[in-house]
Each structure stands twice: as structure tokens, then as C-alpha cells.
Amino acid sequence: MAAYSYRPGPGAGPGPAAGAALPDQSFLWNVFQRVDKDRSGVISDSELQQALSNG
Template sequence: MAGGIPNQDFLFRIFQKVDLDKSNAISADELQQALGNGSFTAFNPETIRLMIGMFDRNKKGTINFNEFGALWKYVCDWQETFRSFDKDNSGAIDRDELKQALTTFGSGEAAIRFDDFIQCCVVIQTLTNSFQHYDTNRNGWITINYEQFLTLAISLRQ
């Protein structure tokens, strides 16, 4: 369903499957259990935390159904992007594929898994959003003091 949000009934059925405790909210643990890496490994907990933080509009530490639709689309879109960079369909982006996809992003590993890829993209998007908050002239340049820098950096942990 990449590129668009599926119909509400389909999305609600998925939401109900992920909401294991039937609380009408998805916790980080439930989301981690639901998301697959394509390699039978659990999603990186930091990636899960970042995604919950990004879509948890009511700041309860969980994702309700209304927030889930945006998260679903986000993951599907990144999955499509990831697959386009994973030229050999190995389930991982190797160095050459990563270099080709993100020439400005470096990796100490020989490959990057899907969850780590999302984490990188979430961090970049969060930093970009924080940067744009200070870039009032929209010219790609900001001047900030140390306290503002810390506020910008701490925004990644929220």
C-alpha cells in the first residue's frame, strides 16, 4: 500500500492485530512485535521509540488508531524506498547500495537493515524539522547559540 493510505477497514484490521492487549493503542512493544525486518529479526528498539515519538500526537507514549494511519503510510513509503535501494533484493542495503542511495550518509557496517534505515531517515527528518524551525529565512543557514543547539539535539530523544 505504499504511496497511499489503504481504506479504513483494512487499516483497522491491521491495527487490531497489532494491538495485542486490546487497549485501542499500540505500545512500543506491540509495534516492535508487529514490524518485521524481512530477516526474522526484531526491529531496533530505538527505531521503534523514534517512530512512536514521531506519530504520538497526544504524547501518551502509544499510537492510537488515528495516529496509526500516518505511521502505516510512513513505514510503507520507507519500505518502498528501501527496496528501491536494495538492488540485489538481499533484505539489506550494502555499502555500494547505500553509497549510491545516500552519498552523504556513512555506515560502519557492511550493510544496513530496514529498521536501521528507517531510524536514519527519522533522525534526518527530525533534525531537518528542527533546523527548519531556526531557518526562518529558508536559505539553508542558521545561527544558534549553545542552548538552542542542545534544544535541537534533545528533540531527537523526544
């Protein structure tokens, strides 16, 4: 079973393109918490599938 959690770290990926606005951190955390139904701190396969199927 795979799980997806929010763990940014050094080298986590490329930075934003020049002039691109970053999403608000509180907005992203809010979305993560809504998808993480069991409040485990990770998004399970089933939670991700449910979130994607609900749009």
C-alpha cells in the same frame, strides 16, 4: 513508555497525492487490531516492535 494510537484529526497530515488511492479503512482497522494485542486501543512500544519484527 510511548504509545501509538489511531487518532486522525484536523491537520493530521498532507492529503494523498493526486491520483493516489487511499487504503481501505476496514483494512487499516484490521491491521491496527492485529497489532494491538492487549486491545487497549493504543499500540505500545513492545507491540509495535513485535509487529515490525514479524514482517
